[in-house]
Amino acid sequence: MSDATLPASFSDLQPWTSWALATERERSDKRQASSMEEILVFYNALLPRAEAALEYLEQYPLERMPADANMLLLLTLSLAEVAPAVELFGQPGVVDGYDVRRFQPERRG
Amino acid sequence: MDGSSSNDTTWHSKHPHLGTGPLPTNVFTCENQFQLEREHIFKKLWLNVGRVEQIPEPGNYFVQDIAMCQTSILVVRGKDGEVRAFHNMCSHRGNKVAWDKHGSCKAFTCKFHGWTYGLDGTLRSVPDEKNFFDLDTSKLGLTLVACDVWEGFIFINVDPQPAEDLTSFLGEFGTRLHGYPFADISTSSASWTTEVNANWKVVKDAFLETYHVAFLHGRSLPDSFTSQSNPHNQILDLRLYPYHGTISLYGNADVKPSPVGSIAFRHGASLIRQNFDPNAPPPGVNPGRHEDWTLDLNTVFPSFFIDVSEGSYFTHNFWPVAVDRTIWHSTQYFPKAQTASQRFTQEYGHVLFRDIILEDGRTLEETHSMLASGAKKEFYLQDEEILVRHSHHVIQQMIERATGTHAHV
Numbered sequence: 155m156s157d158a159t160l161p162a163s164f165s166d167l168q169p170w171t172s173w174a175l176a177t178e179r180e181r182s183d184k185r186q187a188s189s190m191e192e193i194l195v196f197y198n199a200l201l202p203r204a205e206a207a208l209e210y211l212e213q214y215p216l217e218r219m220p221a222d223a224n225m226l227l228l229l230t231l232s233l234a235e236v237a238p239a240v241e242l243f244g245q246p247g248v249v250d251g252y253d254v255r256r257f258q259p260e261r262r263g
Numbered sequence: 264m265d266g267s268s269s270n271d272t273t274w275h276s277k278h279p280h281l282g283t284g285p286l287p288t289n290v291f292t293c294e295n296q297f298q299l300e301r302e303h304i305f306k307k308l309w310l311n312v313g314r315v316e317q318i319p320e321p322g323n324y325f326v327q328d329i330a331m332c333q334t335s336i337l338v339v340r341g342k343d344g345e346v347r348a349f350h351n352m353c354s355h356r357g358n359k360v361a362w363d364k365h366g367s368c369k370a371f372t373c374k375f376h377g378w379t380y381g382l383d384g385t386l387r388s389v390p391d392e393k394n395f396f397d398l399d400t401s402k403l404g405l406t407l408v409a410c411d412v413w414e415g416f417i418f419i420n421v422d423p424q425p426a427e428d429l430t431s432f433l434g435e436f437g438t439r440l441h442g443y444p445f446a447d448i449s450t451s452s453a454s455w456t457t458e459v460n461a462n463w464k465v466v467k468d469a470f471l472e473t474y475h476v477a478f479l480h481g482r483s484l485p486d487s488f489t490s491q492s493n494p495h496n497q498i499l500d501l502r503l504y505p506y507h508g509t510i511s512l513y514g515n516a517d518v519k520p521s522p523v524g525s526i527a528f529r530h531g532a533s534l535i536r537q538n539f540d541p542n543a544p545p546p547g548v549n550p551g552r553h554e555d556w557t558l559d560l561n562t563v564f565p566s567f568f569i570d571v572s573e574g575s576y577f578t579h580n581f582w583p584v585a586v587d588r589t590i591w592h593s594t595q596y597f598p599k600a601q602t603a604s605q606r607f608t609q610e611y612g613h614v615l616f617r618d619i620i621l622e623d624g625r626t627l628e629e630t631h632s633m634l635a636s637g638a639k640k641e642f643y644l645q646d647e648e649i650l651v652r653h654s655h656h657v658i659q660q661m662i663e664r665a666t667g668t669h670a671h672v
């Protein structure tokens with residue numbers, strides 16, 4: 155996925171496309187497998203661009219996102235994934251938490 | 264111990280039949296108790312197995328294995344639009360007729376010898392039928408299980424003659440929730456399933472009280488459910504029904520969202536309360552009409568939760584597997600996202616909720632693994648843990664009524 159491109163106006167986020175992952179399982183695994191330093195650089199790159207990204211994405215219905223826009227959307231979902239690590243726990247995983255890899259996620263609709 | 268537990272303003276003082284004594288701990292580990300719960304509770308009561316949105320079209324089906332009822336249930340929407348439930352078992356020699364957890368089909372063909380059943384469970388065809396002896400195919404459909412739908416939630420009852428119907432089982436609890444927009448909110452969902460090495464009541468009890476919120480969730484929910492005026496997240500309201508119960512949770516309107524949280528909150532509903540009209544929801548939601556309400560925890564006996572807030576709700580189903588094993592299934596429901604902002608907001612709420620219940624989850628095995636030691640014969644419940652006491656009370660009462668004895672003393 156990391157050789158695909160983002161919309162031109164978000165090309166500054168191109169270094170972070172390895173976080174453009176399609177499922178909760180993949181995003182969660184990436185968070186758990188990353189160091190806090192790696193999570194922080196991603197978080198710090200995305201946070202100031204998130205509002206602009208969501209505003210840009212408003213032009214497309216969710217069901218019919220072009221590939222580059224969808225990649226940007228997936229980056230914002232990874233920002234949501236790592237937010238608790240940065241803002242609440244100060245470590246990749248939940249402090250004193252149940253092992254998230256034992257949670258089988260499933261989405262409908 | 265402290266003043267509040269001895270005066271008459273406590274929740275317990277309004278429900279004196281529950282008593283205030285300690286809770287025996289052997290109910291969590293005793294194999295005999297577990298068998299009694301199987302026979303007299305899970306095999307007798309209505310159990311939630313899912314929602315209608317899982318099977319929108321005729322031929323859609325899903326399977327719910329229920330170890331506690333020693334069966335697997337096949338839930339199907341028929342050609343007539345009706346939702347039916349069957350034991351997932353072939354009439355020939357017992358093979359499960361549906362092997363997939365969910366799917367869509369025109370008929371169920373058993374993978375063993377090819378007997379085929381219609382969506383209404385009737386036996387349609389038998390390969391080499393003439394080689395059988397006196398086979399009355401009209402009597403050999405799938406075995407029906409009592410099934411009914413309330414507010415889009417599908418319930419089954421494996422008792423061939425349920426003592427009461429679903430409406431009367433849910434009673435006033437059910438009618439008071441009528442009007443909450445379950446159908447509008449349930450257009451998309453995200454869930455997690457895990458098997459925990461703990462008794463189902465250890466798991467359930469962890470979700471029945473808010474005494475733990477300030478401490479266990481001190482990192483994940485700083486100031487969301489607590490404030491200087493309510494430092495211990497004391498509940499705003501309690502409604503007890505014969506089986507079920509509701510507590511209303513306090514939310515701190517002045518909580519400062521985190522950086523990512525504030526982006527999410529600008530775009531829609533979240534776990535933490537926003538401005539809302541306390542008189543808008545149906546009478547069963549925020550029943551005390553509290554201004555500082557954030558969500559209601561609704562416990563549907565024996566092991567189903569529907570926790571509702573403004574604009575979203577979540578459920579827990581706890582399925583006992585063995586005395587020390589439980590399948591824990593939690594689902595968050597959202598109106599289907601139309602835009603990227605809505606999708607992002609839902610993902611933020613979903614991840615935050617997951618991380619919060621991971622904190623709950625850790626206590627379960629850490630607790631259960633110590634129970635067998637026998638070091639503690641009793642547990643002590645404070646006033647705010649009244650739903651825990653109520654749950655244990657109803658369990659013991661059902662067993663005692665069915666067996667005519669005190670199951671445990």
Ligand code: FES
Nearest residue numbers: 353355356373376
């Ligand atoms: S067991 Fe189903 S056809 Fe034989």
Ligand SMILES: [Fe+2]
Nearest residue numbers: 469475480623
């Ligand atoms: Fe909790």
